[in-house]
Amino acid sequence: MKKRTLKWLCAAVLGATALIGAASAAMADDVTIAMLPKFKGENYFDACKGGAQEAAEELGITLLYDGPSQDQATNQKQVDILEGWIAQGVDAICVSPNDPTAIAPTLQKAQAMGIKVITFDADAQEDSRDLFINQITADAAAAGLLNAAAQDLKAKGYSNDNPANIALVSSSGTDANQMAWEKAIDVLLATDEYSFMVIKNRDTDVIYPGTDETKVNSECATMIGRMGEGEDKIQAAIGLSSMATPALGAQYESAAEKPDVEKTALTGLATPNALKTYIKDETNPLNSGVLWSCADLGYLAIQGAYQMVTGDITSESTSIEAGRLGEKVIENKECILGDALIFNAENVDEFDY
Amino acid sequence: MNRRKKASLMSTEFFLAVFLLVILVFMRIAAKEFYSKNNFMSLLNTYSYTLIASIGMEMIILTSNIDVSTGALISVVCLLLAAIGKLGAPFAVLLPVAMAAGAFLSFLNGLLITKLKIPAIVATLATTQIFQGSLNMVSEGSIYDLPASYTWLAFKAKLPGGIPASVLICLICTVFGLIFMKYSRFSRKIYAIGNNKTSARLTGINVEKTILATYAFAGVFFGISAVIIGTAGQRVTTTMGSGLEMTFIAAVVLGGTSSAGGSGTLLGTVFGAFILSMISPAINYLGISSNWSDAIKGAVILISVLVSAARNIKKKRVIPSVSGGGVS
Numbered sequence: 293m294k295k296r297t298l299k300w301l302c303a304a305v306l307g308a309t310a311l312i313g314a315a316s317a318a319m320a321d322d323v324t325i326a327m328l329p330k331f332k333g334e335n336y337f338d339a340c341k342g343g344a345q346e347a348a349e350e351l352g353i354t355l356l357y358d359g360p361s362q363d364q365a366t367n368q369k370q371v372d373i374l375e376g377w378i379a380q381g382v383d384a385i386c387v388s389p390n391d392p393t394a395i396a397p398t399l400q401k402a403q404a405m406g407i408k409v410i411t412f413d414a415d416a417q418e419d420s421r422d423l424f425i426n427q428i429t430a431d432a433a434a435a436g437l438l439n440a441a442a443q444d445l446k447a448k449g450y451s452n453d454n455p456a457n458i459a460l461v462s463s464s465g466t467d468a469n470q471m472a473w474e475k476a477i478d479v480l481l482a483t484d485e486y487s488f489m490v491i492k493n494r495d496t497d498v499i500y501p502g503t504d505e506t507k508v509n510s511e512c513a514t515m516i517g518r519m520g521e522g523e524d525k526i527q528a529a530i531g532l533s534s535m536a537t538p539a540l541g542a543q544y545e546s547a548a549e550k551p552d553v554e555k556t557a558l559t560g561l562a563t564p565n566a567l568k569t570y571i572k573d574e575t576n577p578l579n580s581g582v583l584w585s586c587a588d589l590g591y592l593a594i595q596g597a598y599q600m601v602t603g604d605i606t607s608e609s610t611s612i613e614a615g616r617l618g619e620k621v622i623e624n625k626e627c628i629l630g631d632a633l634i635f636n637a638e639n640v641d642e643f644d645y
Numbered sequence: 646m647n648r649r650k651k652a653s654l655m656s657t658e659f660f661l662a663v664f665l666l667v668i669l670v671f672m673r674i675a676a677k678e679f680y681s682k683n684n685f686m687s688l689l690n691t692y693s694y695t696l697i698a699s700i701g702m703e704m705i706i707l708t709s710n711i712d713v714s715t716g717a718l719i720s721v722v723c724l725l726l727a728a729i730g731k732l733g734a735p736f737a738v739l740l741p742v743a744m745a746a747g748a749f750l751s752f753l754n755g756l757l758i759t760k761l762k763i764p765a766i767v768a769t770l771a772t773t774q775i776f777q778g779s780l781n782m783v784s785e786g787s788i789y790d791l792p793a794s795y796t797w798l799a800f801k802a803k804l805p806g807g808i809p810a811s812v813l814i815c816l817i818c819t820v821f822g823l824i825f826m827k828y829s830r831f832s833r834k835i836y837a838i839g840n841n842k843t844s845a846r847l848t849g850i851n852v853e854k855t856i857l858a859t860y861a862f863a864g865v866f867f868g869i870s871a872v873i874i875g876t877a878g879q880r881v882t883t884t885m886g887s888g889l890e891m892t893f894i895a896a897v898v899l900g901g902t903s904s905a906g907g908s909g910t911l912l913g914t915v916f917g918a919f920i921l922s923m924i925s926p927a928i929n930y931l932g933i934s935s936n937w938s939d940a941i942k943g944a945v946i947l948i949s950v951l952v953s954a955a956r957n958i959k960k961k962r963v964i965p966s967v968s969g970g971g972v973s
């Protein structure tokens with residue numbers, strides 16, 4: 293008897309809570325958007341988060357932000373977090389997937405529940421998201437990277453008559469972004485403007501050190517050792533990941549016999565903070581870095597997600613009025629943020645990420 | 646040439662030394678640039694932190710235990726160093742802090758193994774997770790823009806001839822290790838435990854205490870290695886040591902130390918660590934894709950273990966026993 297009463301009491305309490313919960317959700321009419329980076333804690337995504345918060349405050353919505361830790365940047369961890377949000381019933385999810393295909397079923401599950409799915413930074417399988425906020429096209433990224441290297445190399449006396457050997461330090465060899473950039477770089481290297489830069493031996497001059505910090509460091513050290521003047525040496529190294537570029541700068545500093553700063557160049561993708569020391573150091577050939585505005589990327593992702601939820605834009609829309617960023621074009625459910633940002637000693641201090 | 650000398654010429658260390666010499670000569674012919682100052686110095690730097698940590702790993706493996714948490718442990722120490730380095734702590738502070746932190750964390754491993762009787766592989770697998778997990782609790786990730794005082798060891802500290810100072814640290818550790826492992830009473834206990842725990846206990850060795858001390862001692866070496874790894878650049882992430890434990894274990898095993906413990910010398914590890922450190926730059930200079938480097942490392946280890954196993958079958962090794970009773 294007593295047990296039964298308790299059971300009923302519990303049920304009643306649960307029911308009441310659920311009712312109140314539902315009522316308050318409906319009354320407040322609050323939009324909740326959840327953001328899932330590839331991993332937490334690197335300043336790249338921290339900067340995205342900053343932009344996202346800015347948009348959230350502007351729009352008066354609730355922003356949830358969570359992600360796997362850096363050493364556990366796997367699809368499974370991302371799925372675990374997504375499942376939690378799906379159960380909570382958030383309105384929209386912004387995600388930068390670690391694995392474009394493996395995450396798709398979970399994203400589709402969210403879509404089936406009426407949650408809007410927006411990918412940013414990296415895309416997922418096309419049928420598992422409503423909109424992709426692309427920071428940069430592969431062509432624009434490749435152009436930015438080659439431009440940064442070309443400017444520096446030209447200033448150091450390289451031209452069509454005096455060609456330069458270049459090397460690429462990529463990531464693990466499976467990332468969609470890096471692979472697309474490498475392809476675009478190859479296309480650009482064949483054009484007149486960049487033809488004075490040559491990748492001599494693909495096997496050794498395009499390297500894939502992976503994402504282990506120490507391995508990236510030691511392979512970048514080997515690369516620096518191969519740099520210098522002369523046909524059998526490398527004159528410019530371009531880092532394609534936010535890990536590789538600072539490692540190039542650091543390994544140049546550590547080198548026993550530093551390659552001539554007047555004859556070599558280092559550049560690549562990284563956040564300004566990660567390169568600041570090297571860029572400002574005149575004895576280091578790392579003079580510029582390439583990126584896009586991470587804050588704007590986060591901002592645009594939240595704007596897109598919010599307007600999807602409110603119905604201001606749909607998958608068929610061709611443009612979005614994105615707050616302080618103004619109008620951005622949407623094409624094939626893909627919205628592009630803009631061109632590459634090249635930063636150097638003059639403006640590196642303006643960024644804090 | 647007397648008999649004894651002949652026997653020592655048949656040792657694993659001798660074979661490794663010859664093997665190493667062959668590769669070095671081969672590189673001299675095939676890729677002269679491999680010996681460029683820059684490449685060789687950065688190779689020596691990699692070798693330094695690999696060997697220092699491998700000395701610690703060697704001691705642990707000799708007691709018939711293992712430590713797979715070393716990579717995570719090094720990550721923790723690196724982040725700790727970055728945190729105090731950001732405040733401007735010089736190398737003279739960083740080094741002792743790293744040694745103490747390494748010893749403490751490794752001591753925790755020892756406690757789990759000796760007091761709770763958890764098998765070493767399980768205990769250290771668990772602490773790997775705990776170390777990595779705690780990193781994410783205390784820090785949101787990476788520490789950036791570290792001052793020049795922090796990167797002093799990697800950027801500025803050079804011995805005459807441009808040799809990185811990490812080589813000097815490695816030399817001190819190695820000489821100390823070689824003498825310690827050969828002559829100290831403690832090392833004899835380590836070998837005895839690795840050979841046979843029960844008989845070691847019967848001879849009056851406090852097995853638990855010795856293993857605990859071994860882990861703590863090894864931790865000091867892990868800490869020193871972490872200083873070299875952590876101060877290599879002006880940013881430190883939570884994955885500084887990821888995956889390194891396998892390289893250390895491989896260096897020890899390649900050096901002829903039995904993975905079951907009890908037999909093997911540090912000298913073998915000295916060669917083993919060098920061979921592993923040079924594979925990656927060597928294949929780059931030979932013009933081979935770096936995708937091959939892990940596979941080649943694996944093959945080298947496999948071949949060396951097979952060769953030494955084959956030799957052991959031929960002549961059963963006489964295991965030196967500890968004189969009874971005297972050590973207590």
